[in-house]
Amino acid sequence: MRADVVIVGGGPAGCLAGGILAKRGFDVVVVEEHGEAGNPACCAGIVGVGGFKELGIKPGSWVLGKLRRAVIYPPSNEPVELTREKIEAFVINRAEFDRFLAREAARAGATFLLKNRCVDVKIGRDSVVKIRGTHAGEINARLVIGADGPSSIVARKAGLIKSERYLKCAQIEVIAEARADAAEVYLGRSFAPGFFGWLVQAGDVCRVGLGATEGNPIQLLHSFFKKHPVISKKVEKVRTFDICAGLIPEAFSRKFHANGVLLVGDAAGHVKPLTGGGIYLGLSCAKFAAEAAARGLEAESNGKTLRIYDQMVRERFGREFELGVRARRIFELMSDEDLNTILGALRKDNVRKLVLEKFDFDHHGGLIRALTTELPGLLRELGVKRVMKYMRGLIKVK
Numbered sequence: 319m320r321a322d323v324v325i326v327g328g329g330p331a332g333c334l335a336g337g338i339l340a341k342r343g344f345d346v347v348v349v350e351e352h353g354e355a356g357n358p359a360c361c362a363g364i365v366g367v368g369g370f371k372e373l374g375i376k377p378g379s380w381v382l383g384k385l386r387r388a389v390i391y392p393p394s395n396e397p398v399e400l401t402r403e404k405i406e407a408f409v410i411n412r413a414e415f416d417r418f419l420a421r422e423a424a425r426a427g428a429t430f431l432l433k434n435r436c437v438d439v440k441i442g443r444d445s446v447v448k449i450r451g452t453h454a455g456e457i458n459a460r461l462v463i464g465a466d467g468p469s470s471i472v473a474r475k476a477g478l479i480k481s482e483r484y485l486k487c488a489q490i491e492v493i494a495e496a497r498a499d500a501a502e503v504y505l506g507r508s509f510a511p512g513f514f515g516w517l518v519q520a521g522d523v524c525r526v527g528l529g530a531t532e533g534n535p536i537q538l539l540h541s542f543f544k545k546h547p548v549i550s551k552k553v554e555k556v557r558t559f560d561i562c563a564g565l566i567p568e569a570f571s572r573k574f575h576a577n578g579v580l581l582v583g584d585a586a587g588h589v590k591p592l593t594g595g596g597i598y599l600g601l602s603c604a605k606f607a608a609e610a611a612a613r614g615l616e617a618e619s620n621g622k623t624l625r626i627y628d629q630m631v632r633e634r635f636g637r638e639f640e641l642g643v644r645a646r647r648i649f650e651l652m653s654d655e656d657l658n659t660i661l662g663a664l665r666k667d668n669v670r671k672l673v674l675e676k677f678d679f680d681h682h683g684g685l686i687r688a689l690t691t692e693l694p695g696l697l698r699e700l701g702v703k704r705v706m707k708y709m710r711g712l713i714k715v716k
């Protein structure tokens with residue numbers, strides 16, 4: 319078999335890139351190991367309204383809820399609520415959303431090889447993707463796009479993984495007491511070390527999940543919904559015992575291209591550093607990848623593809639990634655006591671006003687900059703010794 323572009327992975331990033339390239343007239347094959355796009359899906363499904371508007375994606379039947387509030391529980395469990403007038407985010411049905419993008423790609427002319435797993439990739443002038451499944455064999459391609467998620471075989475075979483830093487996540491669907499327009503965020507090292515837990519309503523169930531930089535996420539999740547003083551009271555019953563677990567790569571932990579290969583989505587580490595959200599960022603960069611690939615293939619220049627993709631991603635998100643990764647490292651080092659101090663500051667009118675003014679669901683750089691330049695007193699509240707500890711952590715960021 320031969321194709322202009324072989325895309326490994328039929329998740330959102332792979333489907334979007336595939337659809338754009340097929341529409342431009344290229345022969346596109348999407349290799350997906352599962353029997354349908356979006357199944358299984360392990361995701362809270364929270365996406366920014368602004369980001370989807372920017373991507374030109376109109377909300378469809380896959381929207382399960384609309385959010386305009388965040389309720390943050392610091393380790394002290396004294397909640398802080400931030401509310402906006404307008405809807406900030408959608409809660410989506412990931413399986414349905416992924417299928418919607420897959421259908422769009424297929425309609426544009428992309429060929430889907432479902433139930434086919436990529437088991438090897440040889441990258442070169444004429445790359446070869448080896449698959450096992452209903453179409454077992456080899457596909458020759460002018461360009462390979464790795465859209466195969468955090469454990470990407472394409473990234474591994476092309477030698478593009480710089481560090482193996484992941485957030486380990488787990489989630490379960492429950493019947494719980496929750497407000498339909500609020501996402502709840504829970505911080506505390508004892509149950510979500512290095513990250514946070516969440517509760518959000520999604521249609522007639524709630525999703526309770528957490529991420530952590532250490533420990534077993536499934537065990538942590540069990541103790542979160544059974545023992546956490548707030549969550550354990552809200553969860554009425556567990557609807558399924560179908561706990562899902564997944565990895566989120568650290569933003570910027572991979573190179574995202576090499577001669578003959580582009581990475582998109584989680585495979586590329588294109589996730590928001592602070593929240594791990596990868597749908598908007600993955601789709602945005604997948605769009606850039608498709609545009610760069612189309613221009614490079616038309617000019618028969620691999621170099622052009624790489625240059626354009628690199629430039630587009632760095633121009634749009636480079637600074638955002640840099641600031642976000644630094645802020646995230648500080649956050650990971652913070653003790654519960656310091657999280658209480660920092661989040662407690664959200665009760666002050668000036669801090670709250672600034673956060674509400676600067677917060678953008680999909681781009682966190684503006685808020686990080688505003689907090690560090692306009693409110694240096696916030697860090698001073700932690701005391702010199704602790705600030706020094708965090709600064710040392712920052713210096714270690716490569």
Ligand SMILES: Cc1cc2nc3c(=O)[nH]c(=O)nc-3n(C[C@H](O)[C@H](O)[C@H](O)COP(=O)(O)OP(=O)(O)OC[C@H]3O[C@@H](n4cnc5c(N)ncnc54)[C@H](O)[C@@H]3O)c2cc1C
Pocket residue numbers: 326327328329330331332349350351352355356360361362363364365434435436437465466467468470471487488489527563564565566582583584585589594595596597598600
């Ligand atoms: C618990 C959890 C909650 C999350 N919540 C949010 C959230 O609220 N908002 C948000 O924006 N993001 C969230 N994320 C992140 C989000 O799920 C990912 O960023 C997103 O799925 C990335 O899309 P993708 O297309 O890059 O990869 P994926 O969705 O992982 O798709 C990759 C596809 O590749 C296929 N594949 C993998 N290997 C192979 C192979 N060898 N051969 C063939 N096919 C292969 C897989 O089957 C899969 O279909 C969450 C993640 C987790 C784990």
